[in-house]
Amino acid sequence: MPVHPTRHTLHRPTCDDPRTHPRRRRTRAVTALLALPLITLGGAAPEAAATPPATTTPTATSPTYLVGRGLADITGEPGENGMLGYGDSTQKTSGIHMRQHARAFVIVDPHTGTRLLYLLGDMLTGESKIRRDVLTALADRYGSRYGEANVMIGGIHTHATPGGTGEYSLYNVTTMGTHQDTFTAVKDGLLAAVDRAEADLAPTRINVSSSALTNASVNRSRLAFDRNPDELTARLPDGIDPRSVTLTFDRAGATVGAINWFAVHPTSLTSKNTLISTDNKGYAEWLWERGRAGVDYEAINQGGSPAMVAGFAISNGGDATANLGLKPGTGPTTDQFDNMRIIGQRQFDAAYGQLKGPRTAVTGPLDSRIIYVDMQHASAPAAFTRTGHDESTCRATLGAAFGASSTEDGGGGATFLAEGVDGNPFFAVLTKPTYDADPAFRQCQSPKATLFESGALDGVQTVVPVQVFRIGDVYLLGMPGEMTAGTGIRLQDTLAAALGTTADKVILQGVTNAYSHYFTTPEEYDRQDYEGGATIFGKWTTPTFQGVVDRLGRDLRDGRATPIGTPPAPRASVESAVGKVLLDSPSPEHQYGDQIDGTPGLPDTPGAPTTASVAPGGHASAVFVGAHPNNSVHRRSSLMQVERRDGDRWVRIADDNDFATSFAWARSGIAASTVTLTWAVPADTPAGTYRLVYTGDAKDAAGQISAIRGEGHPFHVG
Template identity: 50%
Template sequence: MASHRSASRARHAADRSTRSDFWGSLKTKRALSISAAALLSCSLAVGIGNQATGSLVEGTAAAAEPQEPYLVGAGVGDITGEPAEVGFMGYGDSSQKGSGLMNRQYARAFEIQDRATGKSNLIVVLDQLTGTESVREEILKQVRAKYGDAYGESNIMITANHTHATPGGVTRYSLYNVTTLGWHKDTFNATVNGAMKAIDAAHADLAPGSLKISQSKVTNVGVNRSMTALNNDPAELKNELVDGVDPTNVTLRLERGGKTHALINWYAIHPTSLPTTNTLVSSDNKGYAQWLLEHEDHGIDRNQGTGDGFVAAFANSNTGDVSPNTALKPGTGPTNDPFTNMKIQGTKQADAVRDHLATSGEAVSGGLDSAIQYNDFSRISVSPEFSGTGQWERTCDASLGQSFAAGSVEDGGGGLPTFGEGVGADPFFNALATASYNVSPSLKACQYPKDNLLAVGAFDAVQEKLPVQIMRFGDYYILGMPGEMTGAAGVQYRKDAAKLFGVDESHIILQGYSNAYAHYVTTPEEYDSQQYEGGATPFGRYTHPAFRQVLKTVGTSMRDGKDLPLGEKAPLQSVVNSAQGKVLYDLPGVGRSYGDQVTAPVNTARGGTVNAEFVGAHPNNNMHHEGTYLEVQRQTDQGWEYVTGDNDPETSFNWKRRLAAQSRVTLKWNVPQDAPAGTYRFVYHGNAKDGSGRITPFTGYSSSFTVQ
């Protein structure tokens, strides 16, 4: 790893030098052509809100760089939520509440403008479980207020990498807030504010560039966790999967001067290497892949805000039935250590993109477009073209089955042992379900063969009016879906869209978890077996055909250049604030002060782990956005110098409550094998709240230790 890191940083330095020469040359050209740019600025204004600066850059760059068809920009913002005592969103396990930080979570924004038409597309990838209706609506409102009408419903996509190690409470739908006891305003605000910072940074970063697509088939990473269901699928879908997993790996590269400035990668795998026993905030295996490309290959340190601006987002695809736990048990596979597994699975994804970057890629040419429509998926009549039965079928009021309550046994979750996967898996529950069917025979008929457990649609516990979105980049299309598509379902969408747009299937990119959360989407054949994914498919057997039908409607409007009605959006649900409440006050303890060292670090060899314990305060008092709770420092001739912070996956910030209002904080560092020998120390940055509500920062220093 050390030799690879040194080599990659050398390449990074060379890239930075080349980029510096490119921009220096561009500035000279701008100075020579400023008069011409002024004359052209009115006709070539394509910046958001027709800003004067956007017009000037566009006019000048067009004269200097006619071969660059787009303006491209990328930005990052810290969205880390409350790290302590807030339930995580993903597994649905009420015992999984935060106790600190493994690494920070970010929003990564990618803005692309077509210089010929001024049309734009904006994609924001969150290090969270999913895009949600509440976050999307607030971002839409703020973007419109700041930038006007250049952006709207169709050309903003809010999506996520689907990590399960993330604080919840950011959606207004009650089913997802059970583990958080309601809405968490501070985590919601952290998400929106960080996403807006990323969007603002991406807009400020706009400069002439091009787009490239790189693709490959990547196998032996994830494993299908629902083969019983997959075996029911038609051969034409199964044949495009390898051992039940979609191997499609796609990277969209934002290029400047022949160098990749930013990228989004799509690959289908659950970021569930870390099981429910993990209570540290993390972006899991996709976050580790991001760290490798940004930090190890490009020298980016987001704790310090340093580096050349390179941005890498590892988004997700048709991952509904793909687990990283290759032993098909939570936290196991390829090894028995979840943290090691996270790094292995993240490294495989990073290496696939490194391979992409070693090739020239395929240039994207042509204009940009976007379309979106909302539909009530509990009320869709599905035509014979998509139903698979030769007749009209319909979707159902949202309901979750008893196999949903069993949880995904391969990845873990909030499942209960009394429930099981498959139709009639629990005889006792089956008897109860029979009684409920008699009360609601229409639900029984519509959801058959699901053993209904929770009629979540009846009390608006989940979103039923859902968006389907398509973005076009030349002759490549991104399908923004709100749910967790299985591998086979995603293959079908790719086939449908390729046929509709008259392109190869490789030109269709699948993006799940976009703009809302719709639970799972299984094929009708998979639904019939009622594994976990089928029990979590809320709108019945024809959920997948309904999405196919809506995709055709949205895609046809784009293909034919016709206006598309937005459809009926669900009204924002009223907020139910968390019963957990905020931190009332902190106490250091008798004879103690905040930041006092409780346990000293010991001398450690490279490859070992060192830690120190401090008298702390509740970390939710200040989430240290764009900063860090901890530092590792090394002593030099110039004094103590920063080495790393809390975004490093080899560090961790661990919080524990002591008595009623006291806190103990343990800082840990897995010392890299290539760490320089020398004297080090920990620094802890905390914030304490007194009885009046005033929050005061403090700093704690550990005693020194040596690394040898």
């Protein structure tokens, strides 16, 4: 039977934490109730690796599809890289809370050979540069098997992620340019996941299910949402889309894969966090893979096959925050890491609980369509504008409300800017002459008070892809940005009508293949909250996309090819010098791997009384003389482990893939480093002797990189 979670406390870093200031000996404990299994890795008990049985058997007598699953690490630079999502230049990586992964699902119709490739990364978004390079590499490896239409690449939208992976300047401001090492880690990880999925192909049943999840999100822009017509707001009475939709993949009576879509921002972790993490959606993935199926991520990176691959994607969550208290780091608690756990647990419970309810077998053909749209010169059909005539998009422009950032989720917003149509009178005055001189631009962008024209600066992607996958009688719509709840409903309805099906057969996915900010309804746009200010193509963005989606749906329904248009050309980029390692050098009195602080160790004398003991539910820590973690980006292995003594050997039981651990790095002088490992000891941890182990890489004056290791003082738990 699966290992079940227990509750315990967890200490997590703040700006005053000893993991940021490792010479401080006292910690500021933050208490959080957490649900964590204790899993022995590299030697897991048989029950830890068991997968839950499928509770509903599809009516088909044999599997309809061949499905392959792949899982691979994509963790980027843990040191001094600007983080992507909040736009806060002070948020730079300083370690790892939970490593990030790519999940690949290859679906094949064995009768026709038609293939779909779905890729989901623990990253902010799909991006044009990542997509282009992945498609090129896939062509080299697999020939014509994969192309533009049948490859979909999305992100879970975590904001606790290293940046510099894109080619558009606006998104590289906080990273001071591109970061090739982080980009390569993401690209190579995505490709490794595909290779593993190809090797995993086997007859598999696909089922679809859904349920309502109402306590994991709240609308952060309710005044804008309430401007929508009654027929729309009546369908979403709480201002959120509560639909949790899951595709599950079953073999031999067991569920071995799942993809869930739910509308919530992974912003439980605030802009004050500087540890790489997967946030709430990644915690849901971890619960299913590690907690229920005993997946050892380290073994997978060495070529093992996972018992479970579970992805948790974002749907129309553009205005849905995980901060239920409507302030950064609030709701259900005031601790950001506890909130990450709780909101992730609720998403997991909703998806996993669907195994016990009715699931519908997915049957039928596979198909796909994609089209690239120049959103600065597109038409919004009268059928969708609600003005009685066609409207037009225009040059991409960010509003002053965007510069204020989201009040509920926080970030790098300017204090002199505000959300709301009347919130920025100074910029409204500056915008008026432009509107007076260009009525078409006013018709497109008004009442937005302009902050700057991002399209004119070529700072954002303006030619963007819209994509539809057909998986039997289920349709997945991939959009290149963040859809509000209302926008999602309109796109869902439009695609369903074009296909001649019902809206419940359409699944929505945001931040897919590219990123072009937000998509609000015209009614929401007029409020000019953060989301409206970030709707860069103007008021008619969603009606324009409705026209595109209508065309894709009709082409798909009628078996007609869709000309894909012209993908955006590659952009020149400047490699950032930030985070580049020139030299590592420990202080003269120490060597790499020396433990210089943390939990005291046990005496070496056999039979001597215990001098170091950590109670279950407590915290163990160790501070080591280390090296810059960016030397280890491509090692594809953990920078820390928790080990338990088993006779005359040490057995790894946790690592930096786990929620209860953290690896924090800090400079000490110019070329020296300290690393702090922390483990929140689960409440059900067996009594015994444990230690924390640091592994890394150091660069010498000649540029040679060598492995280093630090074994912490053993301590007793129990």
